[in-house]
Amino acid sequence: MSRFRRKRFVSDRLWDALLPVVAVIAALVVGAGILLLQGANPLEAYRAMFGGAFGNKNGLADTLVKSVPLMLVGLGIAIAFRGGVINIGAEGQLIVGALLTTYFGVQFGAHFPGAIAILLGLLAGMLMGAIWGAIPGVLKAQLGVNEILSTIMMNQIAIQVGFYLLRGPMIDPAELAAGTNIPHSARLPKSMDMPRFTDLAKMLGLPGKAQDLGLHGYAADVYGVLVEPTRLHSGFILAVIVSILVYILLWRTTIGYRIRAVGLNPHASRYAGMNVKSTMVLSMTLSGAFAGLAGAVEILGLHHRMFEPTSVSAGFGFSGIVAALFGKLHPLGIIPSSILFGGLLVGGDKMQRAMQIPQVLTVAILGLVVLFVVSTDYFVRKRQNRRVSVEESPGEGAVPGPTPPLSPPEANA
């Protein structure tokens, strides 16, 4: 490989890595146009947005809280994508996960010591999400049902199952007694609350105030997020650990290798003796399991009871897709990506309060990010084609290979 070529290869990969950033900037520019049409100053609006999301203690804490479901859902989406299936059903998988976690917590949570109850609650959510993901997986593998459509239908079914359970068998007895009949469950036992950062800090004996350490300004805010009472809970740590585990699963185990091989080329995988169908089902099941885990963490770490399914899922099934795409479908890329989009969701709320711009603008911007990311992927693929023809293809190694193609072969077979 000549020196010149190596240089170009490096700069190409840098470009590929930067393209999602370009896509987000492009989406924000279009968003600025929309803001102008609304008669708002885009610079001020974005300052309110990003300042509100990252600039102070409570905003930062809320951003990290929102990043937790995004990260877990995003991991699931990435696994499915890597395995050549598309999971649009994270919304529903999250809901059923949250439902089973809640059911377990309310019914049996008090019988176990706190830590074990939390662990079982998390597993319950994962299990239910896995089942909800496995159904479209099996339908695709056995009957050729398009998984995009079936997962969308499964979302609607999950919402209705949720409403049915919360109006009937799972309704808070206090609501029945009061006759208000608001569809939400009883509160889970306090012993099942996942510890918040402030609890952890106390356990570790960290100084409770930033001033004690002589920190000022933004450093004090950041430290405050870690030790002061905010909504930030240990689910964030869990999500980061799970991201690393998924990285190991995908790039360090045979199962992960099989998932990626099937995703890249199902025909070659079949000739290599892999069971393509069961691998597809596995990808969907794992994908659902992580979305279900997201639901469990939302209940145990944040809400502590189940209420309207669509408010609990809060569109994370879709915004998680954005986080996964922006993270280049790589578990370690999804961590910062989730924090960024968690910030965008929180910032939308702050912007609405500061400038009366409806928060839903963020949904439109998220949609634009998706459109731009999948469009810019065109240039990555184009360059890859050229690269493959000019040079030897970059080998499979510890470094994740080139960007996975955003087109799983046979996505609609």
Add this chain to the structure above:
Amino acid sequence: MTHELTLAAILLGIIHSGIRLATPYLYAAVGETFAQRSGVLNLGVEGIMLMGAFFGFLTVFRTGNLWLGLAAAAGAGVLMGLIMSVVSITFQAEQGISGIGLYMFGLGMSNLLFKSMLGTVEGVQGFSELRFCVTDSFCLADVPVLGDIFFSHSLLTYGAFLLVPLAAWVLNKTTWGLKIRSVGQNPEAADSLGVNVAGVRYAAVTLGAALAGIAGASLSISLLNIYQENMTNGMGFIAVALVYFGSWRPYGVLVGALLFSVVNALQLWVQVLNLNIPSDVAVMMPYVLTILALALPFRRQLQPAALTKPFSRGES
């Protein structure tokens, strides 16, 4: 109220609302049929319907002109369709994802515009039900049974049902229809014969999107005559599924849409009649039905061979 309704009246009611409710599904699904027959899966129908519903409503609310409203809805659809085309055809994006992006964009934009331009739920005088009055005192709509079924719908509903044979004729009997089918089946062959693959796909997707816009408007200025946030509530996704159900043929889509909307109407009546079925379970039935229908084996060979596969010259 159960006593006052005879079984026959209930059945008639179900058929009547089934036909009514088929309207948005028909526009959206027939439109999507054009897109998919050309090889493009447009999953953003839901977002397009929301934009169509909003702009159709807003125009009627401001001007009172129904036809202008319909044109605005179709125009909004065309713009959304062009976005989808640029992303999915020119930039060859994965269609399962680009459609979700378009959906989120449409959902966010329609909510944003609703909040900043209307703020509250308002009503309009939309397309009213035709009664086919022959004389001052006699209208076909008053004929028992037949009147309820055939002669008491709005213009947009009749338009939706007329669209089906029209679409079948365009797809099967015109040169343009042949081009659409060929670029969806074998774009390489079509290209070698001088068909502009991208051009035909752009046109098919955009036409489909315009119809999706009208589908949204059929809710906001004909069936319901109000605009609410997220008022389509998943109808656009169902419409995409109906195209699969209908084996990519307009008449198949018609059967699917009718079946689906009758089940939907049935579900509404279950709630009205207070039968012993939880309403949430009833609401769920159409979606379960859709999944079951998608599992039926006989249709898969009929799928356009190049569906979701981007085309670029000289690559494959």
